[in-house]
Amino acid sequence: MRGKNRKVKAVTLEAKGLLTIKDYPYPDLDENCAIIKMEYSGICGTDKHSFEGYFHQKGGRPIPLPVIQGHENVGIIEEIRGNLLDHDGQELFVGDRVVPAPNISCGKCFACRNNRPYYYCECKLDYGNNIGAGKEPHIFGGWSEYLYIIPGSHLFKYPDNLDPQFGTFIEPLSVTGCLDKARQWSSEWEPFRSGDSVAILGTGPIGLFHLIKANLMGAGKLISIDPSKFRTSIAEDFGATNIIISNDKDEIKDNINKITDNFGVDLVVDCSGVAEGFGIALDLIREGGMVLEVGIFSNSHDILINPHSQILEKSARVIGVGGDDISQYYPSIKLLDRTIDKLPWSKIISHNFSIDNIHEAMNTAMSDKSMKVLVNP
Template sequence: MGVRAVVMERPGKLAVKQFPYPKVTQGAMLVRITLSGICGTDKHSFQGFIDQYSGHAQPKRIPFPIIPGHENVAVIVEMPTPWRDFEGQPLAVGDRVVVAANVSCGQCYYCRQGFPYYFCENTTDYGNNLSAAEPPHLFGGWAEYLYVLPGSCVYKVPPGLPDHHAVMGELMAVTASLDRAKQFSTVGNDGFRFSDTVLVQGVAAVGICHVIKAQMLGAGQILATDLSNCRLQLAKEFGATLCLNVAETTLEERRERIAEMTHGRGPDVVVECAGVPEAVV
């Protein structure tokens, strides 16, 4: 039995390849992919930006060929040993799951101190820095099956939550920055408090998720900027109070409009999701 997958052989080249159905070892899991997203990271890899985690103690280079795809929803098909999800729920064959994109070692200094995954000295990333050249090959979601390594974090998808919502789990995880800011608000007037004004710069997929999270956490006003009126309209539908197109307004006009909305004080929290230097200089 073969398994089909989309392989990024090198920057600029994708091909459909066939791989052998893997033997699942103790502690691992095999899942059948039902949906896999296309992340900006996948686009950057295709464009040739192959050096990642620059400035890290352990920078990485993409080990082509790879099977992209780290925003995944899947169904468990093989599980030789018992697994529990991140919340401690027992898992079974047939359960729908979201597999976390990154596998931290849990042993290095940064893992032991509770730092985020990207500090880990030995992190591996599905669809990104695990090569498809060596068995079991299937380390990305753009395939019929994904081989889940021991130590991976897996989240059981609640009944009734459709796949096209669950696949947004990895993107919504990025919005943890707002949750962290919320934690600081327990002390005086620090952090992000109920009714605060949040400005999201850039409302593509990640930015829209921050708009959604800001509303979930009780923001008073949500301001959005972008180059695309289509994206800004979507941001408005998800709760943005003021939407400004940076291609149709000057910097001074945007400052004045935001000042009007915030009684001259400006936003309380700014989230940069545009990915361009102009957003912060």
């Protein structure tokens, strides 16, 4: 229902640490665009980094303030103008529940024309991150009553039999496609293979999703490392075989040596969200081990790395994970559907706030007494 006086309430990041509730005009639709009525949006580690003022992220492009955050989204199509297709080319209709992937690639740059992952795009747009709210139609993030969808967006139909709250899991679950790549690229002695030991450094939400995926892929010893007893207890519910409650490098290394008989871990997934985590991850792997760097989407600061002892001597393999894997959205939805009665998915959501209470939501998400924090209209 359109109307000149109709307003859309949204949370807007205007500066470091400054979130405000603003009203935007409900937009008219351009051709082949749509409007999604938001149901839930997650608070991601990237959102927290942006809130803290780390505005230079992947590609060196600064976040254009003001911006409406929120890229882990699920909602119901409210309006369509023209033809709207899902990622597999199936037509979508008003009333369909969908998960929109955050990135939109241009299709014209070198990366796009050479079949690189869509987040390689040199001029990609990113819902909830690098599309500012300063210009019409404004509402390009999920911390809002409505989300405006532009041509080129990747939409995934979400099953009606699944709790829509779990739709916010699909984007971070798609990032775990890096574990599939680690398996594809492994040799007979290199990880990731069934039975390999896997350590998750930082078991917040993104770390927990990697722990879940590694467990389903047949990891052997599955080690959750986090200073939060609350978060590691949830990791145990999802299959962690060993727990290390610490953020001290030496204490973590000592515990890993005990768990692995001084051998080291086959694979470390760094989801710590702090630059120092990468150095710790390199110290934990065995000779010939692998590190997946997932947690540093924002550019915070430099750290010291010894390329001889930490990389060359260990014959280490390092894979940087620059974003979600667009090919993993529907598989992630299927994974969720098939395990909905087998895994305690509801334990991942620790808190759910109205966007009117965004400051409480953000403070909660920044604490170690939370896991996945959702916001809703």
